[in-house]
Amino acid sequence: MYALLDANNFYASCEAALRPSLIGRPVCVLSNNDGCVIARSEASKAMGVKMGQPYFEVRHLEAEGLVFLSPNFTLYGSMSDRVMSLAAALGPSMERYSIDEAFVSLHGVRGDQTKRARAIRARILQWTGIACGVGIAQTKTLSKFANHVAKQADRKPGSYPREHAQVCNLGVLSRADVEELLAATEVAEVWGVGRRIGEQLRADGVMTALDLARLDPAIVRRRWSVVLERTVRELQGESCIELEDAPPAKREIAVTRSFGHPVTDVEPLVEAVSTFASRAAEKLRKQSSVAGLVHVFAHTSPFRPGPRWARSLSVPLRRPTADTAEITEAAVMGLRLMFEPGYMLAKAGVMLCDLSSELHQQCELDLEVEAPVRDRSKLMKAMDQLNTRYGRGTLQVAAMGQQNQLQAWQMRQERRTPHYTTDWRQIPIARA
Ligand SMILES: [Mg+2]
The missing domain is CATH 3.30.1490.100 (DNA polymerase, Y-family, little finger domain)
Structure with missing residues (x-):
């Protein structure tokens, strides 16, 4: 069994964790040089801001209370370490998949895994201020899918049954229940499918994750690729993708x-x-x-x-x-x-x-x-x-050069918050 833990709106959540006045408010984090939106809080999504949208297109929303911030990657990196060190308690080995996502092997973990995941999720929220979703299943692809269900059920009432909100464990569900969840999910949402292959699949009548899971792996390999075949097998519950302890060394x-x-x-x-x-x-x-x-x-x-x-x-x-x-x-x-x-x-x-x-x-x-x-x-x-x-x-x-003097070529980061967690001089001071 695998668990996939993924933080909600990670960059925006990190900003709000250290600046509580931002909690619940529309917040967007911009890319380097304040070019376009790279992270959105829930409230800013509700205002219609799209991922990747250029800043100049949405800056007028500032008048309506939308807060724009320059990216504070130092803060996000340090908050990621905190979240991951707590997430490691889920199981014996972990693969950090991205700054806010980790696969954890649950091999040998006994007892009620849903309860355990809920407890660890609550601890992460209490100790770091970051809300996460956890998906648990037999394969990495299914755990990624379970995580998607956990998040949607939490954020969008009516998308999936409420009981799967925040933590969704496919391991304790009947095959029929799992299939019902797969049937309610668009094929492009499946890990490893993406938009382009998703469109090709839809053109072939493969509309949902369940449609994909029901394909014959041999045919998928012939018609598509070994990669997609692996995805299909993983959706069927056959584990094909192992946990990677260390990311492979980059080639450039x-x-x-x-x-x-x-x-x-x-x-x-x-x-x-x-x-x-x-x-x-x-x-x-x-x-x-x-x-x-x-x-x-x-x-x-x-x-x-x-x-x-x-x-x-x-x-x-x-x-x-x-x-x-x-x-x-x-x-x-x-x-x-x-x-x-x-x-x-x-x-x-x-x-x-x-x-x-x-x-x-x-x-x-x-x-x-x-x-x-x-x-x-x-x-x-x-x-x-x-x-x-x-x-x-x-x-x-x-x-x-003398980098304590700001040079013209250095990035514009006019709205960056302090390095709260990594610099003694920038520690936040709370006043009663
Ligand atoms: Mg995330």
């Missing part, structure tokens, strides 16, 4: 940003690109990889008038490395080679490619005496530890 790492204001000079661009390169190198070390190639790009905005400019350059590294200084050097060199003055640049980024494990390094004969191999992995480790302990940017390469 990208750090890209739109600038808060257009950048025209090379020096601020060097600072920006150095910052992205350092961040990418940090991510690289976190997954114990080394990179063989640094790709750097910059371009003007496709939405603004004026001359267009877009360039990118790949800089191969002599030896695969995870060294911040070497990666930054390569990115800055690439940037200086391709840069041309006179353009209003809106975005830049650094991508690390040709990744391999730091454990399997190809060595070479050191024939050139003048260029000995510098191994600074211990220095990098110390840098990561200091930055984890004292906050990002405590130790950085000099090319990143």
Whole structure:
């Protein structure tokens, strides 16, 4: 058996957890540079705000009490850790599937699992202020489906029977009851189906999750794909997708940003690109990889008038490395080679490619005496530890510039709430 725990309106709930005046109010969190809506509280959904809608289309709703916030990813990350550490009590192993979702294996867990899940859900709500839904079933796909039922039954009265609200355990239901729930669910809601395949299925007369579950897996494999076949088998109760303890190492790492204001000079661009390169190198070390190639790009905005400019350059590294200084050097060199003055640049980024494990390094004969191999992995480790302990940017390469002064290229985050949970200076003060 698996449980899937998923937080409700996670970003908006995190904001309300630390600012109780927002509870029950329409709140939207915007994307970087306050571009479009990426999270909505229940009340803002009721006002008709759509996911992904551009800010300028909905900003007039501010007059009606809608609160817009810049994203506070530091806060969401720290709240996620709190929620997940409590969710881990559900069972012996857990896969963090996204910032606000986790699959938990219930293998060997005895007793009433519904009651247990309700108790843990209540604890998460009381200790963190975040409301979650829990779905329990025989397979990951079914537990995802059960979670959908738990949330809808809670939010939309009449969608599913009320008793499934907040926690829905398919394991204790008869097959007929499960089929009734599947029949009440559109096929596109099934995990792994999505909108495009959902449309194709509907065109073939497969309208509901039950229709999909009743297909013959062999035919699905022939007509569609092995992936969809697995989904069908999982809906039928046959477990095909295992819990993943650790996310697979990424095959490329990208750090890209739109600038808060257009950048025209090379020096601020060097600072920006150095910052992205350092961040990418940090991510690289976190997954114990080394990179063989640094790709750097910059371009003007496709939405603004004026001359267009877009360039990118790949800089191969002599030896695969995870060294911040070497990666930054390569990115800055690439940037200086391709840069041309006179353009209003809106975005830049650094991508690390040709990744391999730091454990399997190809060595070479050191024939050139003048260029000995510098191994600074211990220095990098110390840098990561200091930055984890004292906050990002405590130790950085000099090319990143004086980041305590806000640079033009840095993101616009005019409506960001404080780092309540990760910075002593920003702890909220309650007054009676
Ligand atoms: Mg969620």
